[in-house]
Amino acid sequence: MRFTVAIDGPAAAGKGTISRGVAARFGFAHLDTGLLYRATGRRALIAAGAADAVGEVEAIAAAKALTEADLARDDLRTAEAGAAASRVAAIPAVRAALLDWQRGFARREGGAVLDGRDIGTVICPDADVKLFVTASDAVRAQRRYEELHLAGHDVTYEDVAAQLAERDARDAARDAAPMIAAADALQLDTTSLTAAEALDCAIAHIEAKL
Numbered sequence: 328m329r330f331t332v333a334i335d336g337p338a339a340a341g342k343g344t345i346s347r348g349v350a351a352r353f354g355f356a357h358l359d360t361g362l363l364y365r366a367t368g369r370r371a372l373i374a375a376g377a378a379d380a381v382g383e384v385e386a387i388a389a390a391k392a393l394t395e396a397d398l399a400r401d402d403l404r405t406a407e408a409g410a411a412a413s414r415v416a417a418i419p420a421v422r423a424a425l426l427d428w429q430r431g432f433a434r435r436e437g438g439a440v441l442d443g444r445d446i447g448t449v450i451c452p453d454a455d456v457k458l459f460v461t462a463s464d465a466v467r468a469q470r471r472y473e474e475l476h477l478a479g480h481d482v483t484y485e486d487v488a489a490q491l492a493e494r495d496a497r498d499a500a501r502d503a504a505p506m507i508a509a510a511d512a513l514q515l516d517t518t519s520l521t522a523a524e525a526l527d528c529a530i531a532h533i534e535a536k537l
């Protein structure tokens with residue numbers, strides 16, 4: 328059986344929690360596509376030697392050389408990797424280099440859930456279920472701050488909020504596959520929902536389409 332769930336939305340809206348829960352509930356494979364851009368950004372940074380020296384050449388080469396092992400590193404969750412990701416993600420050739428792999432994943436036997444920014448619009452426009460997950464800016468910043476703080480990163484709420492705002496603005500304004508809800512996506516605002524409530528909403532919506 329092939330069944331594709333596309334989950335998009337801004338940073339820290341709850342996409343990851345919902346995607347993992349959906350994958351566990353239905354036995355689907357899960358791909359966090361942000362990791363592809365984070366790993367590409369990290370590789371490009373290393374190749375270029377400094378953040379401000381990263382150019383298209385390094386970024387495109389990094390995207391083409393990506394392996395599954397690159398996605399398993401635990402230093403991909405840092406704010407630096409997120410910022411680098413959002414810069415390389417605006418380069419059309421980087422997105423093109425990562426396209427086929429994501430589409431192949433989406434068509435896996437047994438079902439797949441992919442989360443990102445352009446899954447319902449560009450990667451899987453024919454997905455069986457599309458969700459666009461949002462939450463208020465303040466709630467998203469608070470969630471990401473707590474996550475980073477718990478993981479031992481030395482960050483302030485203000486810095487986290489500023490970084491999220493900058494990243495979301497860049498992701499929504501870029502020409503290549505901007506972050507936007509697909510016309511046929513269910514919009515899920517998690518501002519005042521617990522993680523369990525948000526997951527229940529997503530599961531109910533998917534069950535209705537299975």
Ligand code: C5P
Nearest residue numbers: 338360361364412413416443444445498
């Ligand atoms: O989801 P996450 O915050 O890990 O994504 C990091 C960055 O990767 C995003 O800010 C965005 O620029 C980019 N991204 C993207 N398209 C996706 C997933 C992530 O452009 N499908």
